[in-house]
Each structure stands twice: as structure tokens, then as C-alpha cells.
Amino acid sequence: MTRSFIPHPPSLWGHHFLSASVNHTEMDDLWSQIEALKPIVNAMLLPCNGADAKQITCLIHTLVSLGVYYHFEDKIVEFLNDAFENIEDMIIDCKEDDLYTVSVIFRVFRLYGHNITPDIFNKFKGDDGYFKKCLNDDIRGMLSLYEASHFGTTTEDILVEAMSFTQKHLELFVVSDKAKHHPHITKLIQAALYIPQNSNMEILVAREYIGFYELETDHNAMLLKLAKLNFRFLQLQYIHDLKTLTVWWKELDLVSKIPNYFRGRLVESYFWTTGVYYEPQHSAARILLAKALILFDVVDTTFDVYGTIDEVMGLVQSVERWDSDAGDALPDYLKIVFGTIFDLFKELEENVRPEGRSFPMQYAYEQLKIAMKGYLQEVEWSSTGHVPSYEEYIEVGISSTAAEMLLAITFIGMGEIAGDEIYEWLRSRPKLTHNLIAKSRLRDDISTFKEEMKRGDIANGINCYMKQYRVTEEEACVEFEKRINHMSKVMNEEFLKAASFIPLQILRPVMNYGRLGDVCYKYGDGYTFAGEKIKDYIISLYVDLITP
Template sequence: MNDLWRQIEALKPIVNAMLLPCNGADAKKITCFIHTLVSLGVSYHFEEKIVEFLKDAFENIEDMIIDCKEDDLYTVSVIFRVFRLYGHYITPDIFNRFKGDDGNFKKCLNDDVRGMLSFYEASHFGTTTEDILEEAMSFTQKHLELFLVGEKAKHYPHITKLIQAALYIPQNFNLEILVAREYIDFYELETDHNEMLLKLAKLNFRFLQLQYIQDLKTLTTWWKELDLVSKIPVYFRERLAEPYFWATGIYYEPQYSAARIMLAKSIILVDIVDNTFDVYGTIDEVKSLVQAIERWDSDAVDVLPDYLKVVFRTTFDLFKELEEYVSSEARSFTMQYAYEQLRILMKGYLQEAEWSNRGHLPSHEEYIEVGVASTAGEVLLAMTFIPMGDAAGVGVYEWLRSRPKLTHALFVKSRLRDDIATYKEEMKRGDVCNGINCYTKQHKVSEEEACIEFEKKTNHMSKVMNEEFLKAAKFIPLHILRPVLNYGRLADVCYKYGDGYTFAGEKIKDYITSLYVDLITL
């Protein structure tokens, strides 16, 4: 790994020079280059310079757009995507130039496949009030699908593959590390690719893979030493790759190695606790666990059944381990917030267990209120930021405690995605207290109609997240906001086409293999 890192460090100044306007590149070309860096997964090496450039360039954004050719859909779309990705509000009115007098997008765009793909990707940055981006999504999707079944697709296989990937999950809803793996293959087949940049991207990805493998070994050692399978009934799925995949999705960069391992441990623990409430513990037993969590001291285990003593002790020890990442002056605030969210999560689990035990079907509104808490989103966000140390200060937790619209939209989106993906399996095991069932009974609609409505609400929450991200980016650092967005992306990647977390399908297995097993060819 040291040799790889030395090669990466040697290439960085060469690539860094390409970001300098003094080399003759105009602002729009540099913006397109930034898009390539982001897509290849190497932008974090140049983050400060990128942020500085975009901040300065945004002051003259209108000139940059005017400087684009009238029919240059690709460049205008890339500019829109890059600035929004970095938290700058750029109006979608810039796309009006591509409409004719009839108010529809010009027919001459139909043959611009690269422009269409970039415009399609741009449309997924839309907010709740940007109708033109909704039009763009329908328009571009239709023509990209037509391209895939036409003759031209056979002549451009690498573009075809990128289009298929985008139609499956667009970049803004996909995990950064998965986008990088796909885009490296695409970029290599581009005739005008830069050899130095391609080499950097491959070396970087190989380095990350080796880091991930090392992380997984550390996680495996921890799990074996924990030895829960010999201490409590195995009512949970014993797995490490899936939780670590989630952690990789939240922050893929090498500097977050310890944070990824810590977050993976947290996800494993939350999963075990969730199964305790869902499939194993009696109501009296899980009530006693909630009470022990409320007391939060080592003596609280005395009244618990033996297996719950182990669950409580494991939870207690994990939080003590988390404390090691927090500086003394911030520890009380950050850990207090994490404890609060753990207690809220436990109460949410208990409420759902009581509903199920009584055969009670709550209203959809009641279910969502409790269901948002039981996504474990708030406690996992707390556990996400704690291992980041000083990079996530007290101000971050004050923001989280204010319950911003961004995180609320994230939790609702996650709840809805989970409900769509898991309700059939839950109904099979007799768990009727799920979101889809609550909705169908209350509104007298079919399961299919309920799923369509949930999908609409999910799409709306994605727009709310886009909107609130742009607002929050004015005062919250990007390295804090990105993990929040990445939780939303995980919901899309893992739950959009089934329950990819509980029952890892072929797609999730392929992702895991591509990251942790099949090393990229240098």
C-alpha cells in the first residue's frame, strides 16, 4: 500500500496543474474536468482547490453559461451538476435555451446522446419547485431508452453501459465509490482520456480496495473476539460485509478508515437490537431492555435475561469505545446526543413491538411518526460523526438536534424505501404492522396503489433533500453534509429494487465483490 500511495502522491501535482486557469483552460473546461475528477472518485485529493475555484467561478456563473455554445447541452448540464453538487444554487432556467417556441425541448437534441445523458443526470438535482427539471427527466429518459434499443447503441458499447447504469440509478442517487468503479471503465474507453488521470484513478481505487480489505480484517477480528454467537441465541444474521458496505457508502475516503470500522460495528449492533425486538424477545423482555437503556449504567443489567445482559453490555461497551474519538471538551455534548437518539430508537422499536403484539394497526400517520425513529437514522448519524473527531464539532450536533428538514426528509425517504422493499416479507411472517399495510387499510387502496403512492412520496423527499442541501451548504461544511446525502443514496442503492440489506441480492453481492474481492487492474 505504501508503494501505491507514493505513486498517487507523485501523480497528484500533475493532475492538480490541470485545475489551474493559467494553463489556458477556461472556467467551463475546468468545471468539466472537476466533473471527471468527481466521477472517477479522486476529487477528494483536490477538494480545497475545487471548492476555492467553484466559489470564485460562481461569481461569474452567468458569463460561463453565456460562453457555452447555444446547442452545447452536455457542457451546460455538467456545469449545473457540478455547482449544485458543491452546494451552489444555479437556476434551472439555463436550460430554457434548449426549448423551442412551442415550449418543448428542441428535436435537434435527440441525437446528442452524451448531452441527453448529462441532462438526465442533471434533472436528478431538482428541487420541489423546478418543473423544467421534471420535464427534462421524462424527456431524456424516453430518448435514452430509445437509444438503447436502436442500432447506434451497438457502435458505442461503453456509452451504452453508462446509460444503462444511469437509468438504473443516476449518479446523484448512487454511492460515490460505485460511480467511480463504473466510470473508470467508461473513461478508459474514451478516445480522448488523459493517461495520467486514468492512472491516478486506477491507483487510487486499488489503494482504497486494499484499505477496505484491511478494514474488514480488523472488523472480523473484533467480531470473533466479541463471540456473540456463543453467548446469545443466533436470531440475527451473522454478516460483516453488508454493514461494512453501508459504512463504505457513507464515507469511502481513506482518511475515514477508523470511522468506517466504527460505523460498521454500530450498524451490526443496531441490526441485532432490531432483531431482538422483531423476531425473538418477548414484550416483557424488550421492555426491560428499554428500561436498562434508560438507566444506562452497568448495574442496569441485573434485571435482564441472560441473553439481554449480553446485548446491553455490548451496546454499553460500543458507546464507551465511541467516547474515545471525542475530545474531552466536546464529549459531554456529542455523546449525550447519541445517548438521546439511542433511547428514542429503543422506544420506537418498543412501540412497534407492542402494536404487533396486540395486533393493532395504527394509522399511516402514526406509523410514519414512529417508523421514522425506528429507521435508526438519527442514532446512526450521531455514530457516523463521532469517529470523525474534530472534523465534526459541537456545531454539527447543535444542527442535528435542531431536527433540520434535510435529515427529516432523509429519514422519511429511508422509511418509505424500506417499507416498499420489505412489506411482502413482513406480511409472510405475520407482521401486519408495516407501512404499506397501514396505508392500504386506511385509504382503502390496493398494495400496488400504495406502493405507487410511496414511490411518489419518496421522489418528493429526494427533491426536498436536494433543496435543503443547498440551504444547509451555506453554513454546514460539505464533509458533514455528504454523509447525510449518502444515507439517502444507500436507501436507493439497497432498497429501490428490493431489500438489498437483509437479503443481499445479486446486485448488492456484485457491488461487494467489485469493492472488496475483485481488485481493479492497473
Template sequence: MSLAPPTHAVPDNTRPRVNFRPSIWGDVFLQYDSQSPEINDNMKKQVQMQKEEVRKSFQSSSSDISQQLNFIDSLQRLGVSYHFEREIDESLQQIHNTLTNNKVIIEEGSLHFLALAFRLLRQKGHHISTDIFKSFKNNLGNFDENVAKDVQGMWSLYEAAQLKIHGEDLLDEARDFTHAHLNSMIKNQLSSFLYAQISQCLKKPLYKGVPRLETRCYMSSYEEDPSHNKVLLNFAKIDFNMLQKMHQQELASITKWWKKLNFATKVPYARDRVVEAYFWPLAMSYEPNYSIARRLVGKLIACISLLDDTYDAYATIEELELFTRAIQRWDISLIQSLPECMKVVFNTIVGLWDEIEMSLVESGKSYLVVEYIKPAFYKLARSYFVESKWCNEGYIPTYDEYKANGIMSSTCPLQIIVFLGLGEFSNKELLDWIFSDPIIVVAVSVVGRLTDDISSHKFEQQRVHVASSVECCMKQYNMSQEEAYKLINKDILDFWMDINEECLKLDSIPRPVLDCILNVARVTEFTYDNFEDKYTNGELLKEYVVALLIDPI
């Protein structure tokens, strides 16, 4: 492969440029840069008192399994379960033991009780059989139509069915049965609480939703639940607003960095999407102990945008060949002949590595940058280069060939390794595991790649662009666009089952780590849902940004 520099500069007017819209946010988030991060003593005392009240309420529910499950569900959905993880884990272990050893409870349990237990236990990695739902089927093996009268039970079963793994046909039947009946129910008279919850779960089931968005939505309707716990709701509101101030400051610092480096002028062909970039690490975890990870991964995703648009919407194949080799070696001397904007992108990435390295010095983990993060970034650049070569040669790969490269070009493996490398569970064993492309990371990445393709391929095919998974399917299988969508959506469901299965199998991986990985699949589906690209088209994300990062509760 020749690495000789280009013999002449490429005029800008001949480059494959795209006119991305400017950011819709301007300097909005800079106002939070001077906001004091400290919580005053009076507020701390109030929060601690409320937290203890919630803990007492939780403990008082321990004598009734049904009450306990509902309380745990509320803690999780209101976004405050991270305060009570030890108590929740102990309670769910006890509940799992009880259900395993006492078949009478299962035989006599209501549909809501069993479906909620199934979902909460599976979410925490406990093995529980779908056999617990067999009593709700008739002699013909179908779900009994009388079950459809139990609105809350149907809603809970629909949510539980989302945790299906391969071979669980009963949950396929449950999903189809409940979906059909819930769609009919929302046309009938329901309480405002149930109507809001069922409408939301039909749009996006809780298990596949972005947790912070689900919390914001649930908090609004939980108040209307006649059985809601006022102390818990009040604590959840205070906690949300306190964390929102932390998130605002994180985004302010990223915005300040972006503005200071003046990318809008220096790299004019690239998307200015720093707010949208921050949304991803916020989705991975909103908890306080991931603050540094959110700041740095927010910057990383903004840098990935610069890189993506350099490969996809600016540079020639000859320039990209040199650029990719420079990233492999981290040697800027290889790109001295390239346009200044490409040097800016390269130097920005190198600067980010230095910042990540500095943040890891205190914990003695700065070696992670060289051993894992830089190689992971090169893998991403290499996957972008493969796509650029395909585009340049007019080559349409097979669907499987495309997916194999798409694991890296989804950007998910890089995001995961950096985010978790900066987190509390970071160690060599964990990063070795992530770097080995385990099934769950591959599945999450392909879900990300395919959902992105379905939403953006029409826009991208309006210019010279690499074939997406949609075009690959259409060519390889000689099918229509609609048929390609069906095949890809079926694949996405299969990969979700891989994710669910791995979440049950991976006992040695800390549950918070698996939750962060799972959240990457959730945020990609959310971002590219309904044939929309909420990352590139920032106005589509605006109401969600306002809800999470501007408006307090």
C-alpha cells in the same frame, strides 16, 4: 406503565423467531487483519508524482470552462476529487461567477455544457436557475425534438434533472423527455462508452448512486472514452487500490471483533451481517480521514441488527418494556431477569460506547457519547418498542403516524450522529443541529424507512409483524398494494426534493457533512432497490462487496 419483571421464563419454542440465513462470508475478511497498513516509500513517491501530474492537467484546463467542467466531473466520478477539493471549489466559484455575469456564454452554450455546469454547481451548493435550459424548448413550450439528437447532451440533462427542487416543473419535463429518448437510444448504435454510461444512468442516476460503486463502474468504462486522460485514470486506479487495502483492514478488525464475541452462538436469533453492516459507513464516505468512523459505525450497525432482531424476532413485549427502560437508564440491573442473550446485546452496546468514548478522548470530545450518542440510541430503541407495541396490540397506525416513528426506526439519525460525531467536523454546534431533527435528516430517514418497507414488507408480513407503511396506506386510504406503492414512491420523490433544497440552503453546514448525510439516502435506496433487501439477503450484495473490497483494479 408496569415495569415488574416477568414471572416466568418464556420457552424458546414459543418465541416469534425467524430463521435468517447464515453469513455468506465466513472468515474471508480475517485474511486482511495481518496485512501491513503502511505504504512503502517508493509507492508514496510514485503516488505523489502522479498526483502532481493530475494537478498540472487540471490547471492546464483552466482557460476553457467546458474542459474544466469535464475534468472536475472526471475527478469526482473517478473518486479522487478529495485530493483536489480546494482547487475544485475555487474553479466552480469562478465558473458560477462567470455564468452569472456573462449571459452570452449561457445563450451560446451546448446542452451538455449547461447541464454539466448546472449539476456540478448545484452539487456544491451554488444557486443556478433552470432558466438556462429554456433555449432548448420550442414555441409550444416543449423540449425541441432536435435536441434529442444530441446524445451526450440528453444524458447530461437527465443527470442534471435529478437535482430538482420543489416548484421546478421544467426539470420534471426534462427528466421525462430525456428518459424516454435515452431508452430509445440504447437500442441503437452507440459507442461502447456511451452505451455503458447511459445504461447505468437509466438504472440509477449518478446523483442517486453510491459514490464508491459509481467510481468502480465508471473506471471500467472511462478507459473506453476516446478523450480519457491516461494520467488521471492511472492515478485513480492506484488510489482506489490503496484505499481498498485500508477498507479491507477496517472490515477485518470488525470481523475479528464480531467473531471474538461469538454472536452466532450467544445471540442465535439475530442476523450475522457484519460485512453488510460495514458497507453502510463505507458508502457514507470512503475517504481516509473517516477510517475510525467507518470502523466504529460498522460495529454500531452490527449492534443495531442485534437490537432490531431482539425487538422484532425474539423478545416478548414484557421483556422489551424492561429492556427499553434499561437502555434509557443504561442500567443492566433492570434486566437481570431477562434471557442471557438479551444481556449479551445490552453489554455489547455498552462496550461499544466505551470504545467510541476512548476514540474521542484525544480530541477532548468524549462528552459526545453521553450528550448525543446514548440519547440517540435510546430514541432508536424507543421507536422499536413503539412498533413492538403496535404489533402486540394488532394496531395499524395512520400513514403519518407510522412515518413519524419511522424517522428513528430507520436507524439513519443514529448512524448520522455517530459517523459525523467521529469525523473531522465534529463539534457541539453540529451535533446540536443533527439532534434537532433538521429537515434534511428527517427526509433522508423517511426515504430510508419507506424504501426498506417496500422491499421487505411481503417477507415480514409472512409472520406476526408490525404493519409497514404499505399496509398503513392500504388501510387508511382503502387502496390496493400497487396504489400504495405509487403513493409511497411519490412521497420518496418529494423527500428527495426536500434533500436537494436543504443542500442548497444550508450554507453554514460544511459540504462534506451534507455529502455524508446525502450518502445515507443513496445507500438505503441502493440496498432496498428493486423490491430486494441486500442487507438481510447477503448474496444480493455479494458482487458489489467483491468489486469494492476484494478485487483490486
């Protein structure tokens, strides 16, 4: 049987990291230097050492921006819990016109799950109800308020006003003559206007901020040293992880075993996992999650571009049966696809077996079946030329992201901190995860619309919306952007609610999933085509090593 499909562009990286060498002696030395500096920072986080609460909060903002906060998480959480009880005093202690510090305080407390009121920004408004014009000259304060405005919820109109006000003036600043005299702050503003920190990957924020902080005349040399040591250590860890993944992928050798219809985005998949959790203690979890992403890309493209309707129905039935010989009746190439999924889940089981828990795997398998049915439904729509209603599409489209299964795998890699109660929470389909998955779906739909239409996948989100509401592609995309913006606010809202009963170590990766769609799909399909921006990100993390 002859099949036609348009091959995906080849990976930009191939087996680049197979030959990479990591100097473990250097890693040990870097870690020793980091450990030597940590007590100094811990002391800086203690109010009894002379720093007031707002100074410590600004220090926490610096630690977060530099990507080193995870070394001091317990101290930070303890300080913020205590400080929040007297938050009004901290705000009063700020100078009347100190927009920068007030905005930083707001961001830090929101980031750690404290529902600080945005009313603290009212003092920066004039009698006419608008933000004061004199703020226009406070470019650092404006940038800080712009970043703070992205923590808004669905009911906080003042933050909508703040975003509009600051965005307008920041955009004017970067094209003004003033910008030429302040190149390093201008670069940071341009980065924020492209993707604000609360929508960006933590590790990319750190890479950008280290360069900015170094050019600040009042920077703390010890903190800069710590940030550079930490970042280089992380880069070496990432290269080691990528080498491990590349060896696994080479040994799996799907390229020679099945038709080459899949994308094979190993490095891009690992980049995705770095966005979920970048810290060194999650190395094994990143590798496990990257394997899942790579293999489910194969599954996704099997449904999308290669398998016949009968073949993929057989694959779904094999997953329903779920035993080692369930794929025996499948075509040869699908036997291999099924075998890789089955082996992946066996590896996941090995991860939870020492903990004596079965619930994580039960949940992951449930979500696997739901994702497979979602893939199948989309194929059935396309094969019959059926364009469903937008509401019908989005329900299936959320399933076919496989995001709930990937979240389960994310937590399996994290070990015992993700107890059964976390999987029960996921199973309840909380508004937080529902909105982040829907947001990712819509972001993906906007970026992949033209490619999907080219290959005949007419049951996609944009097309369904266009047909149902009789609007143009441009109008549909505008509406999707509005919905994405609203979903981001719902996520902020639900994060604040969930922070009272779900550990931050769990909530942070969940929120990071929501950010990945912005990084990879906001300006095109950065996963499939790995455009210049994603390529630059990958180079900045895994190729161009920072010098401590």
C-alpha cells in the same frame, strides 16, 4: 420456553476476510505514486494555466466521477466559489447546442452547494416550449441532462420535464441498433437508468466510470492512471478494514452466546459505511459505524423476531438506567445484548474524550433512547394486532430506523470537524435529515412488506397506508414512490440552503445516507437477502482488485 422464528439466510461471506492479507508496502507505493501525480492535477485546476472556466468545471466533473476529487477539494471549492460569481459568462461561453457541457456545469455547481438556476436549459427548448427534437441525436448531452435533472428541487418544473424527456429517449436508445455500435456509452446509460449518479454511492460511481473513461478515445492517460492507483489503494484499505471488523466480530462471538435470530451482516454493514464515506481518512470512522450497524441489527431483530414484549420492555428500561449493571435482571441472552450496546457506547466515548467534548455522546445517547422506544412501540402494535394510522406509524417508523443515532455516530468518527454546532443542528431536526430518514423508511417499507407480513408484523408502512386509505398494495407502493421522489427533491433543496453554513465534509455523508436507501432497497431488501446486485457491488469493491 420454545420460540419459533424463521432464520435469516446465512451471510454469503462468513469469515472470508479473516484470512485476507494486505500488502502495506504496496499501499505505500500506491500512495507515493498518487502523491507524485497530484501536483499535475492541481496545476490543471488553475485558470492561469490556459484552461477556461468551463474546461476546469468539466475537469472537476471527471475528478468527481473517477472518485479522486477528495485529493483536490480545497482547490475545487476555491475555484467554484470564484467561478460562480461569473456563472452567466461561463454559460454564454458554451456553444448554443452544447447540452453536454451546460449540463455538466449545472451538476458540478449544484453538487458543491451553489444554487445555479435551471433556466440555463431554456435555450434547449423550441418555440413550442418543449425540448428540441434535434437533441435526440446528442446521446452524451441527453445522458448529461438526465443526470442533471436529478438535482432538481420542489419548484423546478423544467428539470421534471428534462427527466421525462431524457429518460424516454435514453430507454429507446439502449434497445436500438445504435447502441450496439457504442457499447461503452450504452453501458453507462444503462447504469444511470438503473440508479443515476446523484442517487448512487460515490465509490460505485467511480468503479463504473473508470471502466467507461478508459474506453473514451480522448481520455487523459494521467487522470486514468491516478484513478486506478487511487481505487486500488482504497480497495486495499477496505480489505484491511474488513479484516479488522471480522476479528472483532469473531472475538465478540455472539453466534455462540445468544440464539441465532439476527442477520449477522458484517460485510453488508461495512458496504453501507463505504457508501457514507469512502475516503481513506475515514477508515476508523467506517469501522466504528459498521460496529454500530451490526450491533443495532441485533437489537432490531431482538425486538422484531425473538424477544417477548416483557423482555424487550426490560431492555428499554435498562437503556434508560444506563449503567454497567442495568441489565442484571434481564434474561441471559438480553444481558449480552445490553452489554454489547453499553460497550459500543464506551468505545464511542473513548473517541471523543481526547477532544474534551461531551455533547456528541449526550446527543447519541438521547437518540439511542428514542430508537429503543420506537422499537418497543412497533412490538406493542404487533403484539396487540393494532394497525395505527399512517401518520402515527411514520412518526414512530422514523424513530425506529435509528438513523439519527447513526448520524451522530457517523460524525463522532469524523473527529473535531463535527463540532457541537453540528449536533445542535441535528437536534433541531432539520428538514434535510428528516426527509432523508423518512425517504429511507419508505424505501425500506416497500422492500420488506411481504417478509414483515409473513412474520406477523402488521404495523408496517404499506399495510398502515392500505388500511387507512383502502387501497391495494400496488397503489400504496406507487404512492410511496411519489413521496420518495418528492423527498429527494426536498433533500436537494435543503442541501443548497444548508451549504451556506454547514461544511461540505459534513453535508456529503448526510446526503450519502439518503442515497443508501436507493442502492440497497430500491429493487428489494438488499441488506437482509444480499441479492445478486449487492453481491456484485461487494465483489467489485472488496474482491476483484483493479489493476493500475
